[in-house]
Amino acid sequence: SVKLKDRVAIITGAAAGIGRATAWKFAGEGATVILCDRAADAAREQARALREAGHQAEAHALDVTDREGIDAVVAAIKARFHRIDILVNNAGITQDARLARMTEQQFDQVIDVNLKGVFNCTQAVVDTMLAQQRGVILNASSVVGLYGNFGQTNYAASKFGVIGFTKTWARELGPKGIRVNAVCPGFVETDILKSMPEKVLDGFRTACWMRRLGAPEEIASVYAFLASDDASYVNGVALEVSGGMSV
Ligand code: NAD
DSSP: SSEEEEEEEEETTTTTTHHHHHHHHHHHTTTEEEEEEEEEEHHHHHHHHHHHTTTTEEEEETTTTTTTHHHHHHHHHHHHHHOEEEEEEOOOOOOOOOOOOOHHHHHHIIIIIIHHHHHHHHHHHHHHHHHOOOEOOOOEEETTTOOOOBBBHHHHHHHHHHHHHHHHHHHHHGGGEEEEEEEEOOOBBGGGGGOOHHHHHHHHHHHHHTSBBBBBBHHHHHHHHHHHHHGTTTSSEEESSSSSSOO
């Protein structure tokens, strides 16, 4: 039986990588999936493919740094579906450089998308979830948000910050029937790793006790669990999904 039957789920950054895999997983679990991405054409293409496969899906052009744009998309979703059950704050970017070389622009861009973007999108849906007295918010952190990483001052700060949001909102919203959790993936084979040299990727493989990178579907299935009633007593956690990097 399906775990997310008729749940209305917004996924940001759903056009590629982990977000795309999550959209397909949620759809397979019976959810109505709303794919949001600044790469609007790619998001529309995924939504079309999902519908062709018999699922409920639609796409919206959305940049998580654009508060007015987010409000308009959320209003459109509410007008059509009258509820929002799940928000997956998945959109994220990297702009890597060592501390001594990181530009202010690199710093600001990553904080704007990965940290403030999560705030923007969650604030835009929270009134709806409060009125429903029900909802699930899932945030994309990272092992980098637990341990830090060479060359990722900005990204590490954003991902530690996302865990701070998660624990704060778990306290604020838990009593209102809304669960908030973060997922901390290890290194997963998506476009985000394309900028990394092969030597670094080999280092990631060695750092993980499963001796391999993760697949996007292996993160998507954890989002599906946390979004579902199977996780009905899970609130405020930052769940590491890294094949055992910390062991
Ligand atoms: P990806 O680059 O494959 O996909 C990211 C998607 O987000 C893209 O479709 C992109 O267009 C979209 N996006 C970027 N900026 C956006 C914005 N401002 N507004 C809306 N959409 C935007 O990345 P991924 O590897 O699938 O990563 C997804 C999330 O998981 C990110 O938050 C990332 O930090 C996190 N994560 C990834 C890994 C990994 O190894 N791949 C590890 C830990 C955490």
